[in-house]
Amino acid sequence: MLHVKVWRGGETGRFQPFAVPRRPNQTVLDVVTEIQREQDPTLSYRFACRVGMCGSCAMVVNGRPRWTCRTRVADAVASDSALQLEPLRNLKVVKDLAVDMASLFDKWEAARGFFEPGDAIPDDFASVKPESDERQAADEGIECIGCGICHSACDVVAWDADYLGPAALNRAWTLVNDVRDRGQAERLDAVSAGSGCHACHTHMSCTTYCPKAIAPTYSIAGLKRAAAKRALLRRR
Amino acid sequence: MTASLFLLQRASAAVLALAVAVHLATIVYAVRGGLTAGEILARTEGNTTYLAFYVVFVAAVAVHAPIGLRNILREWLRWKGRACDAALVVFALALFALGARAVFALYLA
Numbered sequence: 114m115l116h117v118k119v120w121r122g123g124e125t126g127r128f129q130p131f132a133v134p135r136r137p138n139q140t141v142l143d144v145v146t147e148i149q150r151e152q153d154p155t156l157s158y159r160f161a162c163r164v165g166m167c168g169s170c171a172m173v174v175n176g177r178p179r180w181t182c183r184t185r186v187a188d189a190v191a192s193d194s195a196l197q198l199e200p201l202r203n204l205k206v207v208k209d210l211a212v213d214m215a216s217l218f219d220k221w222e223a224a225r226g227f228f229e230p231g232d233a234i235p236d237d238f239a240s241v242k243p244e245s246d247e248r249q250a251a252d253e254g255i256e257c258i259g260c261g262i263c264h265s266a267c268d269v270v271a272w273d274a275d276y277l278g279p280a281a282l283n284r285a286w287t288l289v290n291d292v293r294d295r296g297q298a299e300r301l302d303a304v305s306a307g308s309g310c311h312a313c314h315t316h317m318s319c320t321t322y323c324p325k326a327i328a329p330t331y332s333i334a335g336l337k338r339a340a341a342k343r344a345l346l347r348r349r
Numbered sequence: 350m351t352a353s354l355f356l357l358q359r360a361s362a363a364v365l366a367l368a369v370a371v372h373l374a375t376i377v378y379a380v381r382g383g384l385t386a387g388e389i390l391a392r393t394e395g396n397t398t399y400l401a402f403y404v405v406f407v408a409a410v411a412v413h414a415p416i417g418l419r420n421i422l423r424e425w426l427r428w429k430g431r432a433c434d435a436a437l438v439v440f441a442l443a444l445f446a447l448g449a450r451a452v453f454a455l456y457l458a
Contacts, residue, residue, distance in 0.1 A: 272424055273423075273424060301352075305351050305352040305355075306351065307351065307423075307429065308423075309351065311351045311352070311354075311355050312420075312423075312424075337352075337355060340351075340352035340355070341352055341355060341356050343352065344352035344353045344355075344356055345356065
């Protein structure tokens with residue numbers, strides 16, 4: 114049997130112990146689902162695709178933020194130790210393992226992490242060469258699934274509630290490299306305001322834990338370079 | 350403003366990297382076989398190279414330290430805004446004034 118301690122409650126609460134049979138290739142999400150379906154239907158958690166695409170099942174597993182649908186129990190715990198499941202950090206806990214992602218996406222918007230087409234309709238389709246520097250830089254950060262793991266892992270987010278965080282800044286960097294976008298000045302102003310990209314301490318927790326192997330740290334460094342270039346050019 | 354401060358902090362750090370290295374190397378070189386106050390003053394008095402180097406050094410310190418302190422105050426004491434920035438401008442000016450006073454004291458001794 115696998116011994117599992119699951120966070121119950123909201124911002125305050127306690128760990129509730131469960132025991133679940135070990136099964137071959139069992140994922141952490143399988144364990145949570147089995148508890149909810151077989152033992153305690155009041156357990157709240159969130160999932161959708163179960164195949165690592167939607168980014169909704171992230172939790173803190175034995176102290177590490179992880180995507181539970183793609184994390185096998187065998188990889189998360191030693192054979193004789195217990196599984197401890199908590200909600201993601203740095204986000205408001207709704208109940209048990211479900212967090213309110215609103216603050217993450219509010220920051221996403223504050224970092225202008227959305228495509229800005231501009232007022233003038235272009236005459237033709239934009240031509241973006243796959244080998245161009247911009248396209249390749251965007252490609253490196255584009256696979257984000259918005260799971261919030263980097264946001265949960267970031268120490269600076271924990272210290273400074275206003276810090277935009279690695280997910281929002283990574284998205285902003287992909288857009289800075291989108292040659293079709295017409296909102297670059299506003300975006301660079303937004304990400305270099307008080308608690309923007311310059312607040313990053315380069316701890317690299319986001320890069321360490323990102324399940325999609327994205328490196329938000331490098332995206333943030335790119336934003337610092339772009340903001341510095343803009344600050345220099347504006348003075349000329 | 351953050352981007353400009355970031356640039357200023359990096360630029361002043363580049364100056365300091367060189368200045369601190371020259372400063373330390375000069376100390377090590379100068380104290381071979383002992384050093385007296387008289388010998389120091391003999392080297393610095395009226396020496397414009399000394400004056401130019403240390404004025405740049407002090408200016409780099411006065412730019413670099415308050416920007417770093419600003420980040421610490423924001424993160425640890427949550428002190429942000431105009432009052433914080435004004436206090437740090439005063440701190441920067443005080444650093445420059447105290448440093449320049451020492452540099453000129455040795456130049457004019």
